Amino acid sequence: MLIAYNNQQQLFLPYQYTRKALQRYRRQMKFYCPQCLEQVQLKIGNYNIPHFAHFTKNQCSQLFAEGESKIHLQGKVQLYEWLQKHGHQVKLEPYLKEVSQRPDLLVTLDKEQFAVEFQCSTISHEKWHQRTMGYERNDIQAIWLFQTPQGKEAVNGIRKIRISPLLQKAFITTTDLPYLLTYNPVTAQFVYWTNLLHVHGHTFIGKVQKISVDLQHFPFYRPQRITPEEFQRYWQLYKQTCRQFAHSRLLHSKKGAQDPFLRNCYELNLSLTALPPYIGIPVKEGAAIPLFTSEWQIMLFYFSKQLGRLPFELTKGQMENFLCKHQLEVTEQALRAIQNYGYLLKRMHHEDGLLDNCEQVYVHLFAIATIY
Ligand SMILES: [Zn+2]
Numbered sequence: 001m002l003i004a005y006n007n008q009q010q011l012f013l014p015y016q017y018t019r020k021a022l023q024r025y026r027r028q029m030k031f032y033c034p035q036c037l038e039q040v041q042l043k044i045g046n047y048n049i050p051h052f053a054h055f056t057k058n059q060c061s062q063l064f065a066e067g068e069s070k071i072h073l074q075g076k077v078q079l080y081e082w083l084q085k086h087g088h089q090v091k092l093e094p095y096l097k098e099v100s101q102r103p104d105l106l107v108t109l110d111k112e113q114f115a116v117e118f119q120c121s122t123i124s125h126e127k128w129h130q131r132t133m134g135y136e137r138n139d140i141q142a143i144w145l146f147q148t149p150q151g152k153e154a155v156n157g158i159r160k161i162r163i164s165p166l167l168q169k170a171f172i173t174t175t176d177l178p179y180l181l182t183y184n185p186v187t188a189q190f191v192y193w194t195n196l197l198h199v200h201g202h203t204f205i206g207k208v209q210k211i212s213v214d215l216q217h218f219p220f221y222r223p224q225r226i227t228p229e230e231f232q233r234y235w236q237l238y239k240q241t242c243r244q245f246a247h248s249r250l251l252h253s254k255k256g257a258q259d260p261f262l263r264n265c266y267e268l269n270l271s272l273t274a275l276p277p278y279i280g281i282p283v284k285e286g287a288a289i290p291l292f293t294s295e296w297q298i299m300l301f302y303f304s305k306q307l308g309r310l311p312f313e314l315t316k317g318q319m320e321n322f323l324c325k326h327q328l329e330v331t332e333q334a335l336r337a338i339q340n341y342g343y344l345l346k347r348m349h350h351e352d353g354l355l356d357n358c359e360q361v362y363v364h365l366f367a368i369a370t371i372y
Contacts, residue, residue, distance in 0.1 A: 002076060003051045003069070003093050004031040004040050013092070014042060014050035015077055022050055035095045035102055036060035051074040061068050070145060072120040075185035076104050079118060079145075082106060082213050099134040106140075113140045114219070118183060120147040122166055143220075144170045148184035148191045160227075160241065161193055171196070176366045179223050180204075188213045194223035197234055197365070198287035200295075206233050218264065228362050235358040242280040242294045246272045249295075249341045260326065261295045264302035277357050278348055279286050283340040284365060288333035289323075297341060299326060312342030340364070 006012040006029045014022055022044045031052055033040045038060070040052040048070045076092070083090040089108040094101065096115075103115035105211040115135045130142070135142040146167055163180070171178040179194040184229055190213065193206040207226055226234070250272050253259045270279070279301070280294035289296050297311075304311045305321045314322070319338045323330045344364055350355060 001035070001052045001093055002049070002073060003034065004030055004042075005034055005037075015073075016028050016050070016367055017050070018042050019050070032094070033060060039282065046202070049077060061062065064191055065144045069120055071185050072118065074098050075118045075183055076190055078185055078213060079116065080105060080182070082216070083218060083306075086218060090219040093345075096138070096140075097139050099140075101131060101134050103135070103140075103142075109218070114143055114331050115140045116143045117143060118145050118147070119126065125166075125169065126171065126265055146170055146180075146276055148182040148189075154275050156210060158205065158207050158230060158237070160199065160237060161196075161208070162202050162206050163193070163196075165202065168202070175222065176225055183221055190216050190220070190358075192223050194229075195226045195234075197238070199238065199280055200245070200292040201290055203241075205237050205241075209301070228359065231362045232358060235361070238282060239280065242275075242292060243273075246275065246294060260299060268298065268302055268305065270298065278345055281341060281344055282361055282365065283337050283344060284367075285333045286341060287326055290329070293341075296326070296328070300341070310342075310345070311338070312346045314342070315336070 002015060003011055003013050006025075009035070012029075012031060017025070022042065025198075026042050026044065031040050031042055032038065033052070035036075036054075037059060038054065038058065040054055042050065043053055044050045051068065068081075071191065080090060080092045083105065089237045092108045093144060094105060094106045096106070097130055101115075104118045105116040107116060108336075117131070119279060130146075130363075132142045145341070149164075149167070167180060167182075169319040171180055175194075177195045177197060179192060179196060182191045187210075192209045192211070193204075194209065196204045196206045198204055207223075207230065209223070211221070212310055249259070249261065253262055262272070270276065275294060279297050280292070282293055286293060300311050300322060303318075303325070305312060307318065309318075316335065317337050320330050322338070323334055328334060344360060348360060
């Protein structure tokens with residue numbers, strides 16, 4: 001933790017002093033945890049930012065993130081100073097009695113309160129949920145800012161990105177396609193992954209944009225939707241990934257003829273290397289079905305054909321049967337994904353030639369009223 005009471009009952013922020021001054025204070029003062037009020041030790045190593053730690057592990061050190069990494073402390077200090085510099089009312093690690101929680105930062109803006117949690121380590125879903133609920137019950141908006149994962153994902157541009165299930169929970173879904181905002185203390189940059197389009201499993205296509213902490217605004221900037229021109233790049237990447245998938249499935253399928261995807265393809269008389277344009281269409285809420293769209297859409301066609309129907313003629317019960325048959329989780333979201341696909345198919349069927357598929361999908365994903 002970065003802050004503690006000294007013996008004059010004042011909040012003391014060691015990172016603002018030189019190490020030499022801190023060594024003197026350590027001899028002169030005692031420090032107390034703002035939460036449990038137990039005495040804490042001031043740590044002044046050369047590697048980490050000066051901070052406090054409990055002498056022994058207690059209930060409090062479990063509630064509050066102890067053994068905080070250098071990167072976590074660094075990020076907290078940077079975000080704290082950035083908010084202060086912009087004239088915001090901000091508290092560092094305040095203990096909120098009513099919630100028994102201690103967010104990294106608490107920002108008050110026009111009577112609204114925001115708890116900012118800068119998260120560098122993995123956190124269990126239960127803990128995340130519990131803390132978020134604690135804030136929300138007290139009319140505090142929880143903002144989870146995760147540390148930017150290291151690697152090539154931090155390069156600007158439109159690219160394929162693998163996103164861990166934990167980070168997927170931090171998706172911000174107020175825009176057409178969800179986005180994720182992370183912070184990198186090493187470069188003092190916010191990294192946006194925007195317009196995230198689900199491909200399969202934990203793989204997405206997204207636009208990566210970085211913004212230096214000095215240029216960020218609070219509440220954080222909201223990203224813009226990509227343009228139809230940018231979506232062309234998404235489409236290329238998407239189609240390429242689907243082709244690679246079909247190719248590798250064909251090469252490596254151990255189930256052989258038992259593989260429902262390959263079998264359905266064969267039954268429908270479709271060539272895996274040249275799938276028709278209406279197969280492999282990204283749809284809204286498609287992330288609810290973890291398979292490639294080309295995979296579940298072929299199986300859906302086959303399933304419908306056996307019933308003598310087209311995919312957009314299926315009843316809700318039939319869609320549920322379809323999901324069950326392929327061991328896919330039956331959720332409202334998954335059902336809507338199938339409905340969305342049916343809706344797009346119908347449009348492509350009737351309005352063939354007016355818009356190409358890429359444009360159709362763009363319109364669908366961004367719910368723009370089409371003008372003719
Ligand atoms: Zn404590």
